[in-house]
Amino acid sequence: MVGMAGLWNWSAAERIEPERVRNALAGALERPVAELVEGQPDALLCDVYHVGGDFPTVIDVYLAPDSVAEETAASAVAVRLGVAVLVPDDTLNPSRYVCADPDGTLRPVHVEERETAEGAERRHVRPCTGADPACAAHPGCHRSRWRPVAAPERPAA
Incomplete structure (x- = not known):
């Protein structure tokens, strides 16, 4: 069995049925994905539930593989689902x-x-530009491997 990294906790930008999420995850990682209660041997365990907000589908992946970067896996799942997926970054900025x-x-x-x-x-997703008040409130945005992206200059009037 491949080494396991632990827990991935994501949010998807639409209300998506759990089976569809598990199928997208299984396709992206090319391995079986089961509900928490099923406990299939060598399967990733995935809990999917719904909340409010702009990213109402919460995806918890247990026993996540350490052979794939979390962002890479989330990107592949986002493509398969056709919706944006939020992944925690490498800063301590909540x-x-x-x-x-x-x-x-x-x-x-x-x-x-x-x-x-x-x-x-x-709710209210916005680009990390380095000028956002949230960047100043907590250190880390400029030290992240996911550097802030400056907003394009506005054309002169």
């Missing part, structure tokens, strides 16, 4: 994520997050 777009592009973003009884709701 509002900062890497967004895997439906075309496979990976980019740093900031998100407003609110805890509810159902789980964390994520």
